[in-house]
Amino acid sequence: xxxxxxxxxxxxxxxxxxxxxxxxxxxxxxxxxxxxxxxxxxxxxxxxxxxxxxxxxxxxxxxxxxxxxxxxxxxxxxxxxxxxxxxxxxxxxxxxxxxxxxxxxxxxxxxxxxxxxxxxxxxxxxxxxxxxxxxxxxxxxxxxxxxxxxxxxxxxxxxxxxxxxxxxxxxxxxxxxxxxxxxxxxxxxxxxxxxxxxxxxxxxxxxxxxxxxxxxxxxxxxxxxxxxxxxxxxxxxxxxxxxxxxxxxxxxxxxxxxxxxxxxxxxxxxxxxxxxxxxxxxxxxxxxxxxxxxxxxxxxxxxxxxxxxxxxxxxxxxxxxxxxxxxxxxxxxxxxxxxxxxxxxxxxxxxxxxxxxxxxxxxxxxxxxxxxxxxxxx
Amino acid sequence: xxxxxxxxxxxxxxxxxxxxxxxxxxxxxxxxxxxxxxxxxxxxxxxxxxxxxxxxxxxxxxxxxxxxxxxxxxxxxxxxxxxxxxxxxxxxxxxxxxxxxxxxxxxxxxxxxxxxxxxxxxxxxxxxxxxxxxxxxxxxxxxxxxxxxxxxxxxxxxxxxxxxxxxxxxxxxxxxxxxxxxxxxxxxxxxxxxxxxxxxxxxxxxxxxxxxxxxxxxxxxxxxxxxxxxxxxxxxxxxxxxxxxxxxxxxxxxxxxxxxxxxxxxxxxxxxxxxxxxxxxxxxxxxxxxxxxxx
Amino acid sequence: xxxxxxxxxxxxxxxxxxxxxxxxxxxxxxxxxxxxxxxxxxxxxxxxxxxxxxxxxxxxxxxxxxxxxxxxxxxxxxxxxxxxxxxxxxxxxxxxxxxxxxxxxxxxxxxxxxxxxxxxxxxxxxxxxxxxxxxxxxxxxxxxxxxxxxxxxxxxxxxxxxxxxxxxxxxxxxxxxxxxxxxxxxxxxxxxxxxxxxxxxxxxxxxxxxxxxxxxxxxxxxxxxxxxxxxxxxxxxxxxxxxxxxxxxxxxxxxxxxxxxxxxxxxxxxxxxxxxxxxxxxx
Numbered sequence: 001x002x003x004x005x006x007x008x009x010x011x012x013x014x015x016x017x018x019x020x021x022x023x024x025x026x027x028x029x030x031x032x033x034x035x036x037x038x039x040x041x042x043x044x045x046x047x048x049x050x051x052x053x054x055x056x057x058x059x060x061x062x063x064x065x066x067x068x069x070x071x072x073x074x075x076x077x078x079x080x081x082x083x084x085x086x087x088x089x090x091x092x093x094x095x096x097x098x099x100x101x102x103x104x105x106x107x108x109x110x111x112x113x114x115x116x117x118x119x120x121x122x123x124x125x126x127x128x129x130x131x132x133x134x135x136x137x138x139x140x141x142x143x144x145x146x147x148x149x150x151x152x153x154x155x156x157x158x159x160x161x162x163x164x165x166x167x168x169x170x171x172x173x174x175x176x177x178x179x180x181x182x183x184x185x186x187x188x189x190x191x192x193x194x195x196x197x198x199x200x201x202x203x204x205x206x207x208x209x210x211x212x213x214x215x216x217x218x219x220x221x222x223x224x225x226x227x228x229x230x231x232x233x234x235x236x237x238x239x240x241x242x243x244x245x246x247x248x249x250x251x252x253x254x255x256x257x258x259x260x261x262x263x264x265x266x267x268x269x270x271x272x273x274x275x276x277x278x279x280x281x282x283x284x285x286x287x288x289x290x291x292x293x294x295x296x297x298x299x300x301x302x303x304x305x306x307x308x309x310x311x312x313x314x315x316x317x318x319x320x321x322x323x324x325x326x327x328x329x330x331x332x333x334x335x336x337x338x339x340x341x342x343x344x345x346x347x348x349x350x351x352x353x354x355x356x357x358x359x360x361x362x363x364x365x366x367x368x369x370x371x372x373x374x375x376x377x378x
Numbered sequence: 379x380x381x382x383x384x385x386x387x388x389x390x391x392x393x394x395x396x397x398x399x400x401x402x403x404x405x406x407x408x409x410x411x412x413x414x415x416x417x418x419x420x421x422x423x424x425x426x427x428x429x430x431x432x433x434x435x436x437x438x439x440x441x442x443x444x445x446x447x448x449x450x451x452x453x454x455x456x457x458x459x460x461x462x463x464x465x466x467x468x469x470x471x472x473x474x475x476x477x478x479x480x481x482x483x484x485x486x487x488x489x490x491x492x493x494x495x496x497x498x499x500x501x502x503x504x505x506x507x508x509x510x511x512x513x514x515x516x517x518x519x520x521x522x523x524x525x526x527x528x529x530x531x532x533x534x535x536x537x538x539x540x541x542x543x544x545x546x547x548x549x550x551x552x553x554x555x556x557x558x559x560x561x562x563x564x565x566x567x568x569x570x571x572x573x574x575x576x577x578x579x580x581x582x583x584x585x586x587x588x589x590x591x592x593x594x595x596x597x598x599x600x601x602x603x604x605x606x607x608x609x610x611x612x613x614x615x616x617x618x619x620x621x622x623x624x625x626x627x628x629x630x631x632x633x634x635x636x637x638x639x640x641x642x643x644x645x646x647x648x649x650x651x652x653x654x655x656x657x658x659x660x661x662x663x664x665x666x667x668x669x670x671x672x673x
Numbered sequence: 674x675x676x677x678x679x680x681x682x683x684x685x686x687x688x689x690x691x692x693x694x695x696x697x698x699x700x701x702x703x704x705x706x707x708x709x710x711x712x713x714x715x716x717x718x719x720x721x722x723x724x725x726x727x728x729x730x731x732x733x734x735x736x737x738x739x740x741x742x743x744x745x746x747x748x749x750x751x752x753x754x755x756x757x758x759x760x761x762x763x764x765x766x767x768x769x770x771x772x773x774x775x776x777x778x779x780x781x782x783x784x785x786x787x788x789x790x791x792x793x794x795x796x797x798x799x800x801x802x803x804x805x806x807x808x809x810x811x812x813x814x815x816x817x818x819x820x821x822x823x824x825x826x827x828x829x830x831x832x833x834x835x836x837x838x839x840x841x842x843x844x845x846x847x848x849x850x851x852x853x854x855x856x857x858x859x860x861x862x863x864x865x866x867x868x869x870x871x872x873x874x875x876x877x878x879x880x881x882x883x884x885x886x887x888x889x890x891x892x893x894x895x896x897x898x899x900x901x902x903x904x905x906x907x908x909x910x911x912x913x914x915x916x917x918x919x920x921x922x923x924x925x926x927x928x929x930x931x932x933x934x935x936x937x938x939x940x941x942x943x944x945x946x947x948x949x950x951x952x953x954x955x956x
Contacts, residue, residue, distance in 0.1 A: 056920050078912070079920060088635075088806065088905065095826065096908055184519075184536050190622045192633075231539050231621025245519070366429075369642065373633070374453050376625035377460070399778045406771035406840060407786075413837035414793055417804030420811075475704055482701035485694070497705065499894065501712050503941035506898045507918050508934045512711035515718070520728070522714075553708065562849060582693055604794070611797030614900065631799050643803075650800040657795045661788070 040125070041071070047297040049074045050304055053090075053097040055287065056081055057263075058150070060320035063313050070307075073300055081235070083109075090115055090292060098295040099304065101287050105361040107146045108139040116145045116290040123302035126309035129329040134286065138358065146288035147305045148326035150254075150318070153284050153348055153356060154194055155277040157241050157256035158248040159270070170202035170278045173250060174221055179228040187240070188225070188250040190232035192372035193359045194283060195222060198250055201281045207357050210364045215371050222375045232376075238263065242270040251275070253346050254323035260341065261322065276345045281355035284348075286326065425647035444648035454630075454649070458656075461627035465610040468548040472556040472605050473598065475549070480560035480597075484567075495561065498554050510547055510618050517543050517619075539621025547615040552608070556601035563597020603664050607657050627653060712938065719931035736928040737936075746917060746933060753914040756828060756903075757896040760835035765889040767836070768843025769881075775844070776851040793841040802905040805834050809906065826908030834906040835896045842895060843888035850884025 052059070056079040064075040078097070080086040083106040089095050091113060102110055110116050121127065121143070127135070130148050140146045156172060163172070163182075172178055173186060188195045197207030199218035209215065230246060240246040241259035251259075253275060262269030289308070291301045307313060315333035318325040324347050325331065331339070341347075348356060359365075425444055428437045448454050483494045501509065516522050517538035524534045537543055567590065575585040591598075613628030622629075627649070634646035722731040740746060771790070775783065793801070813824045858880065862872045878885070900915040907913060914937075918930055 081920065085904075088803070089826075091810075187621075226623060229621070229623065232623060233621070366642070369633070370451075370453065373457075373625070373630060376623070376629070377453050377456055395778070399774055399780060402770045402774035402778075403786075406767040406774075406844075409767055409833075409836060409840060410789060410793075413805065413808070413833055414801075415789070417801065417808040418792075418796070420807050421800055421804045475707075478697055478700045479704045482697045485697070498708065499890070500938070500941055501708050502894055503897060504712065504715065504934045504938045505915060505918050505930075507900070507915065508715060508930055509711050511930075512715045515714055516711060550707070550711070553704075607795050608798075611799070613799070628797060628799065631797060635799060635803055647800075650797060654792075654796055654800075658788070658792075661791050661795060 041303050042299075043071065045299045046071055046073050046303065047300045048072075049076055050099070050297055050300050051097045051295075052077050052304075053086060053095075053100040054079055055101060058101065058287075058321055058323075060317045062320070063308065063317055066313070067304060067307055071303065073304070075304070087113075087115070095292070095294075097292055098297045098301045099289055099291055101149055101289055102146075104137065104139045104286050104288070104358060107288055107290060108361075110290060111140065111145050115293055117293050117295065117298060118144050119147070119291065120298075120302060123299070124306050124309070126306050129309060129311050129314075129327050131326050131328040134326040137286070138360065140288070146290050147309060149287045149289050149308070150321060150323040151284065151286035151326050152323045153253045153277060153282055153352075154189065154198070154250070155253065155256075155275060155282045156248060157237070157251040157259060157273060157275045159241065159244065159246075159272050160274050161272040162247040166276075168276060168279050170198055170280050172278075173248060174199065174202050174225060176224070179225060182247055183228040184230050186229065186246050186248045186250075187231050187233040187237060188222075188229060189252075190234040192368050193361075193365075194234075195232070195250065195375075196368055196371050197283050197357075197359060201278070201357075204280060207281075207283060208360050208365065210367055212367070215367065219371050219374055223378045226375065226378055239267055241273055242267055244270070252323075254321060257322035257338075257341060257346050260346075261337075274345065277348065277352050277355065279355070281357060283359055284353075284356035285359065421647045421650055424643050425651045427644045427647075429642045429644050441644070444644040445652075447645060448648050448652060457625065457627055457630050458653075460625070461610045464545070464548065464626060465606045467545060468552060468609045469556075469602050469606045471545070471549050472552050473602065476553060476556035476560055476601065477598075480557050480564050483557075483561055484564040491565075495558075498557050502554055506551065507614070507618075509550070510615060513543065513547055513550065513619060514538055517546070539619060539623060541620065541624055543619040544616050544624050547619040548609055548612075551615060552605040555604040555608075559597045559600035559604065560594070561597075563594040563600075567594055599664050603660065607660070610657075611653065715931050716935045716938070719928050719935045721928055723928075736932040739927075739929050740932045740936075743929065745912065746914075746929070749912040749914045749917040750933060750937065752828065752911055753897060756832050756835065756913065757893050759832050760839055760896040761889050761893045763832070764836045764839035764843050764892045765885060768840045768888055768892075769847050769885055771840065772844045772847035772851060772884075773877075776848055790841050790844050793838040794845070798838075798899075798901040801838065802834075802902045805830075805837070805902065806905045826906060828908070828911050830906045830908065831903055831911070831913070834902050835899060838902065839892035839895055842891045843885075846888035846891060847881060847884045850881050850887070 050073050052064075052075050054077060058079075059077065061077075064077065068074055080089075083103050086100055086102065087106060087109060090097065090100060090110070100110075107116075124147060127143070127147065134148050134151065135143055156167070156170070158167060158172070173188070179186075188198070193207070196215070196218050199221040200207045200209050200214070202221065203214065203217055205214055205218075209218075233240065233249070237246065237249045237251045238255040238258035241249055241251070241256070242262065256273060256275035258269075260269050260271065260273040260275075289305050291298055291305075295301060308317065309327060311327055311329040311333055314325050314327040314330035318327075318330060319335060319338060325334075331342075334342075343349075345352075426440055426442070428439055428441045428443065430437050479498075483491055483498075486494060518524070519534060519536070519538075521538075523537060528534060571589050571593075572585050575589050580588075610626070611628045611631075613626065613632045616624045616626045616629055631646055631649055634642045634649065718729070719736055720732050720734070721729050722733045722735075723729065775787065775790075809826060809830055816822060816824055859872055859876055862876045867875070898915060900919060903913050904916050904919075907916070914933070918933075921927075921930060
């Protein structure tokens with residue numbers, strides 16, 4: 001019995017030692033005497049490590065390496081698949097992350113929950129490169145807390161060799177004859193705002209509509225569609241479209257791009273993939289970098305965010321990820337093939353932009369949770 | 379095993395036993411209270427709160443709204459019902475598959491029994507998600523089963539994603555939890571009773587139903603409980619194999635806690651509390667059923 | 674209740690070749706095929722050249738090579754084993770102690786504790802995961818205000834959480850093996866002058882060892898594959914295999930994942946054969 005106690009004590013002591021030594025190295029207190037370099041960065045204030053909490057497959061590892069090469073800061077990346085997962089971890093406190101990448105509405109949630117720090121805009125000169133129409137959005141006026149990272153639009157990806165003509169409407173995936181024809185070969189996004197939103201736009205309404213009668217109509221459209229659907233899929237539409245398993249899908253533009261171009265080392269692209277925003281309209285969303293309230297490395301975080309917003313860096317990141325860069329000066333630096341695809345419909349032009357809508361979230365929109373539960377439960 | 383009556387021992391010995399008892403209970407109890415009971419109490423408290431508009435956290439007012447929503451709105455009642463049905467289906471099939479298997483294992487020569495037991499467990503030391511993915515491959519349109527069907531001349535079936543695929547995945551994942559208790563129960567079964575039965579002229583079926591099954595009932599009930607309860611609460615299999623179209627209790631809970639916007643912790647907590655209450659009821663029934671058979 | 678001891682009961686050998694027994698054996702074989710079909714597919718497709726991992730397009734070892742270059746995945750695998758090992762050890766010790774207490778002593782609240790022990794088996798994992806998250810953040814806040822040390826989620830929060838649900842499973846299994854226990858052996862040892870500690874180590878423990886090992890194996894299995902609870906109780910910089918795989922399975926399933934699963938399978942089988950070997954030596 002004594003042995004057992006001793007073992008337990010030993011285990012506890014070791015455990016506590018490990019836990020304590022696992023704390024991150026905080027920012028250096030100016031023991032290196034390098035004066036601010038030409039780029040305005042005071043290297044003495046940088047920490048050794050930066051904890052970056054980002055979406056899966058949403059940053060080019062090369063730019064993290066480049067950052068380390070230039071500033072000597074190691075960027076440690078962890079990933080998540082949903083805003084809510086990230087917020088849950090961060091809100092619990094002590095997460096240890098410095099930067100997170102919430103979507104538009106999530107920025108608002110995090111700000112009102114006191115989870116993010118105010119930005120020191122003097123440390124972010126590269127903000128001038130961001131497309132002005134993407135600054136000052138409803139979720140963060142004045143960009144006090146967030147720096148745009150990537151944005152995207154939701155529409156329909158389709159396989160041109162199977163689906164003839166140039167489809168231009170949500171009817172392609174909601175209309176019974178079309179659905180029957182492609183039964184089991186298409187998907188909708190697994191998201192309580194995206195899919196009901198698509199149905200709402202199909203009905204000619206705003207995707208922020210909260211009138212129960214209208215929502216019931218949208219719900220009916222979705223439940224009718226469900227039997228023909230292969231799946232609700234937000235995760236590997238790119239692969240399924242590329243391999244031909246799906247002939248069309250409700251998809252994000254980036255996923256469609258990846259289906260077209262392939263993902264390096266993972267799967268090959270399919271040149272027959274096309275993408276469009278239906279004439280009834282679609283959703284636009286944006287992911288933004290924020291600095292978490294309890295991050296001890298705020299200075300380094302600012303430097304990193306500024307680095308990522310350099311046009312060249314942004315262009316490289318965009319080519320890797322496939323989504324759209326909010327950085328107007330990065331666009332000319334992109335590959336010609338990518339720019340051609342943008343022209344083809346994978347990115348919005350001025351015309352398309354007019355029919356894109358942001359999904360707002362507040363107490364009223366909580367009703368979508370019930371709508372979605374009803375659809376899912378069918 | 380008889381429990382020594384405390385009163386028979388001299389006082390010094392009684393003291394010693396008390397100390398021993400406390401020593402044995404303390405660490406485990408501490409752990410459970412700290413890392414289990416307290417978190418649960420927090421969940422219970424949440425169920426009586428209201429969802430905060432900003433999404434994170436709750437408003438600490440005492441509100442029964444979550445419970446009233448739960449019992450009044452059809453979609454939530456339906457969620458419980460669906461999950462119940464799936465749970466029962468899974469449990470029954472696991473029993474039908476598992477009982478004969480456990481029996482075959484027990485009837486094997488002693489050296490082989492352990493190996494057979496391990497063989498049942500080993501698949502479960504690979505990653506669960508990858509095993510589920512393997513089922514996706516087997517059941518998919520281009521998968522083995524459809525390939526065979528085509529060869530024989532039948533049309534391809536949509537086996538995945540589907541409710542059928544979810545069932546297969548659930549049965550597959552739960553089989554060892556049924557087999558282990560059944561094996562344990564059967565291993566203690568006195569087969570001479572079966573011989574006695576046949577000597578008296580009873581046929582195989584009669585002997586099974588009237589002798590073997592009742593005496594191995596504790597194993598059956600244990601297996602059923604270990605399969606049914608986690609099945610009703612899971613969400614990964616129904617998500618992956620159902621193409622996110624099959625919505626069970628676990629999926630709903632996951633959404634309410636983590637995907638809804640704003641997340642509705644009070645409603646999710648209320649659902650969890652009701653679920654746990656129902657399940658505790660089942661466990662109590664299990665106790666009644668087995669403590670009587672306690673030898 | 675449940676007895677896991679492999680006692681050799683009388684099993685009549687007559688009737689070995691009756692139709693009933695034949696059918697039983699066939700059934701057993703079929704179930705094993707059912708159990709191993711996905712595993713075999715998994716292993717085979719870890720060698721396919723097809724990047725989607727769904728078709729056989731030729732043999733290659735490149736996914737294994739990729740795996741060894743994939744630091745993230747390897748670190749995740751090692752962490753997972755480490756966590757499982759520690760969680761198993763702690764929960765086996767605690768669970769065995771609790772089982773002994775439950776089976777050997779009568780005390781007030783025993784029935785209540787009995788019910789409490791079943792709850793971790795019964796509670797939906799997602800609920801437990803979020804409850805634990807809330808609990809840890811609450812505790813860290815208290816620690817910070819008391820001592821000023823800012824703790825954060827780390828590998829120990831995961832381990833402790835795993836122990837919380839593994840303990841119950843260990844208790845169930847060990848209790849089962851205690852049920853068939855012959856206390857006369859212990860009394861004999863006491864009569865011979867052995868004190869409680871010696872009795873425990875030399876007599877009790879060896880006899881309940883099958884139950885303890887069974888419980889440990891169950892705990893190990895549960896911890897190795899746990900996803901929900903791990904996801905919510907893990908800290909930054911640490912990664913666990915199930916979480917890493919889930920992230921990849923949801924978006925890009927390359928045969929690399931088949932490769933790591935095959936390796937883990939081989940490792941488990943190795944452990945099993947080793948334990949068999951060791952047991953035979955010490956028998």
